[in-house]
Amino acid sequence: MLGWAVLVCFLLVPRIVQAQKIITQFRHFGTSEGLSEGSILCMMQDSKGFIWVGTRHGLNKYDGYTFKHYAAKSYDTSGLQSDVILALCEDSAHTIWVGTGGGGLYALDPKTDRMVHYRFDAKNVRSIATDDIRSLLVDRNRKLWIGTRSEGLNSFDPRTKQFVRYRIPQADFPSDDPNRIEGLFEGDDGRIILNAIHAPSVFDPVTSTAMPFLSDHATKNHRIEYVWPSGVKGKILCSVIIGESKRQICFIDYADRTTVEPLSELLNSALASVGIQPNILRPSNMTNDLGSYLIST
Numbered sequence: 001m002l003g004w005a006v007l008v009c010f011l012l013v014p015r016i017v018q019a020q021k022i023i024t025q026f027r028h029f030g031t032s033e034g035l036s037e038g039s040i041l042c043m044m045q046d047s048k049g050f051i052w053v054g055t056r057h058g059l060n061k062y063d064g065y066t067f068k069h070y071a072a073k074s075y076d077t078s079g080l081q082s083d084v085i086l087a088l089c090e091d092s093a094h095t096i097w098v099g100t101g102g103g104g105l106y107a108l109d110p111k112t113d114r115m116v117h118y119r120f121d122a123k124n125v126r127s128i129a130t131d132d133i134r135s136l137l138v139d140r141n142r143k144l145w146i147g148t149r150s151e152g153l154n155s156f157d158p159r160t161k162q163f164v165r166y167r168i169p170q171a172d173f174p175s176d177d178p179n180r181i182e183g184l185f186e187g188d189d190g191r192i193i194l195n196a197i198h199a200p201s202v203f204d205p206v207t208s209t210a211m212p213f214l215s216d217h218a219t220k221n222h223r224i225e226y227v228w229p230s231g232v233k234g235k236i237l238c239s240v241i242i243g244e245s246k247r248q249i250c251f252i253d254y255a256d257r258t259t260v261e262p263l264s265e266l267l268n269s270a271l272a273s274v275g276i277q278p279n280i281l282r283p284s285n286m287t288n289d290l291g292s293y294l295i296s297t
Contacts, residue, residue, distance in 0.1 A: 035060055041054045130150065178194070
């Protein structure tokens, strides 16, 4: 899980995009600024500019001035039933989807603050596969994808209100668990990148099949730990373990997944100091610059 109390906005203009001086700006938010709790588990910025922050003590919404809190209340069945918020995303109808640790999936209407709750039902194969949600994504076709702690990938059709479950073949990842999906994002070609720890894979929604992210390009001396969207077309950010333990944040070409360009030592040191996690980076639309990110620690 992500560590202690800080939420920052991070602006970096990659060297591969502009041969200019790197600009780094940080702004810190903690409980003294109004966050409900200091352990940031996930966050996102919605289409209207609001920042949503998931913690161990509920959901927070930041409007640029103050935080609004959404917390579980035993007497309120229309709201959250779990305070551990692990995943967030927004769909084209501006619904905020909230994934919890053990409490299932919620669809939040930000206009009314009302929520629709989806939970695992052992008697219904079209229900969500588990109540332990780790990651969420709405793709270009408006389909919701759900990464779970141990039950692989799920998709949700808002029209039918039904879920479809997918398992990633363990045989392709003999030493790691590809069905613990801690992060999700969409590639340039519409395929879904599944951010399983040490076992990232690429899922094709058309064929419902998955393959290891690096496939035949992986070597014993270079191993992909996590991957993130970069905000730069054709590029993905990745955490690469070199040799036994050296970790480096790099850009990798999405098409061939072999062309790697490390970030500067300054930025690698900054990211390493806050801890590398699958959901640590989120592209931000707070500026018009390429490579603007939200970072949680």
